[in-house]
Amino acid sequence: MSYRIGIDVGGTHTDAVLLDHNYQVVAETKSPTTEDVSTGIYQAMREVIAKSGVPREQIHLAMLGTTHCTNAIVERKRLNDIAVIRIGAPATLAVKPLIGVPEDLREKLGKHVYIVHGGHEFDGREIAKLDEEELTRIAHEIKDRVDSIAVTSVFSPVAKDHELRAAEILREVLGEEIPVSLSHEIGSVGLLERENATILNASVVNVAKTTAEGFVNALHEEGIHARVFFGQNDGTLMSVEYAVKYPILTIACGPTNSIRGASYLTGFSNALVVDVGGTTTDIGVLVNSFPRESSLAVEIGGARTNFRMPDLVSIGLGGGTIVRIREDGSFTVGPDSVGYQLPQKGLVFGGDTLTATDVAVALGKATLGDPSKVAHLDRVLLEKVYAKMVEMVEDAIDKMKTSAEPVPVILVGGGSILLPDELKGASQVIRPENFGVANAIGAAIAQVSGQVERVFSLDELGREKTLELARQIAKDEAVSAGADPCTVEIVDIEDVPLAYLPGNATRVRVKAAGNLAVKADQSGN
Structure with missing residues (x-):
């Protein structure tokens, strides 16, 4: 027998599943996501292996959907020391690299910025000859000062020659091991957005490398010598080598794993997927069994980019969403959440914070914790709060639809127990078996x-x-x-x-x- 592990990191929980060779779920688990992310991953991995009782030598594949790279960019932590090289003088000198990027991120990533002669017109003609001497000089200047390089040439999706030659020159001076991110491999037409995506890619190479090594080592410690793959944001997998080269592609892989998992669990290839976690609800669209891609420029950590991303709407509603009731009877739902502290802070668990989960339990919509701890709450008011929660989701569903026709809606994620079996705009509401770990299943079957x-x-x-x-x-x-x-x-x-x-x-x-x-x-x- 051959088994595979799928692990997906969410804001609140890290989910893990073990599947057999027929993709049937053998064991599943939810573990709190930890601040350093890695500890939660290892914990979930150990739990699911222990639960399954499967011999470790029969686990041959391990898939990980992780937020490491997203967190690094958003928190501005653990980023590489990078050099930014644009091939585009004299045509692009008026607009400097990293323009429009938040100042704190620019300070981190903009210490070594260069613009050299070269680049192409939109029809592939050279704007200027590539200044190879200047590139060699830059390579010597940044030696021992940077550990990753982003190279962007004007219209490189049309003509990539200057980027490829620049990478050759840099490696001749700095050695073959230096990671060089080339924009034609990452973004599409649109210089500044493609450049930003390439810069962000170069900045998280170390994070991806450390994450990959940590995951492989954790598996080895458990006696598992599996081939490791990372989830990427189009709902498919990439090898560790590929992930370390293009770590930016791991961003937003969580929601896409859920969308792929929802498709697999229901057999639907076209539907809306509502993934309710502990902190947010993400709504995406299944088209031919894959997530619909966004056609808009996407901001990551405040930087505008144009590499492929799933088309998602996220709202601040999850199992841990905080509900505040004022003295006059008015109330607010979120957008903040107790997140992974729900088992300590939620009223039904003996805590002191009213959450969306408490509302659902008090109204008998969900069975969780101790219902007697919310029995004193005003039921009429809670009905209004619950109606507001449902309305938030229905509005988001409406935004994602391309026509007025009702469409199938698949509910996944642990927090989806909050939602009813009927929703406006849905032709049917499907809550498949194993819905709580659809994201980990999506990672495993990708x-x-x-x-x-x-x-x-x-x-x-x-x-x-x-x-x-x-x-x-x-x-x-x-x-x-x-x-x-x-x-x-x-x-x-x-x-x-x-x-x-x-x-x-x-x-x-x-x-x-x-x-x-x-x-x-x-x-x-």
Whole structure:
């Protein structure tokens, strides 16, 4: 038999599941998320292994969806000492890198900023020749002063040559080990947003590395020698090597794990997914079994970026959300929460703070803790509070729908016990088995993907051959990220003609996904 562990870190709980080779849940657990994140992960891992009674040598795969990188950026902690190199003089000198980024983040990441001659026009012509001598000088200047580099060239999604050559020069001076983040591999067209995404990627390389090593070591200490994968924010997996190269792609993987888990548990490939945690409710959209992607620029830690992110609405409602009742009978719901301290602070657990969970228990909507501790509360008022909670979710559902037609709504997450079996705008409300750990299940069953987003000139190859080339690049990316070549399929393709560019230019985005390649000795026999 072959087993796999899936672990997902939420703001309140770290969830873990152990699945067999048929993806059936053998054991599940919820452990409080700890301040340093890692302790909670190891705790959940040990608990789920102990519960399952499965021999450790039969656990061959371990998947982790983590908030480490998000937290590092938001808290401005544990970031790399980076150099920011833009290839774009003289064309881009008027707008400096990190413009519009919050000052505290700019202070951390903007100590070594350079703009060198080079870059391309939107049609692939050189703006200026790449200044290789200046790059060599910069490399010598930053030696021993930085441990990660972000390189962004003007219109590199169209022509990546200058970025690739810059990386070669930097590695010649600084050694092959220096992490170099190249913008054409991370963001799409849009210089400043792509540059920000690349800078953030370069800044969390150490965090990703430490997290990966810590997780692998924790598994080894338990006697588990599994292949480790990280969840990324499109609902698929990436190898440790890939995660350390592109750590920015782990941001927002939690909600996408829940969306993928909801799809797997219900068999629905198109629906709305409402994931209620201890602190927030995240609402996303399932399209062909994958999360719908956001078409907007996304802010991370106050920096505007344009790499792919799931399309989500988050509201401040969860199991630990604090409800405040004033003397005149008016009330507020959230947005703050007691979070992972719910078992100590909630009224039904003997605490002193009225939470959304207490409201649901008092009204008989949920069975948890000691109902007698909330029996004294004014039921009529609580009905109003509960109606407000439901209304908050219904409004958010309405925002995510693309038409007035009712759609299936899948409820997942431990906090979803707060919600009723009927919601406005929902054709049906489904609460699948194992709903409380859908996020960890999503991490465990995830496929591996590869994506290409690039501007192609259709005049060169014609439309069909260009799309075929893009499909092949996406498939190759998926295989290099750890997918079994025999199972890789194209799951999404779009091409948008760019009328303002010459050469019949078209932005092509293709995504391929396949099952995890299982080594011969781990086939489940």
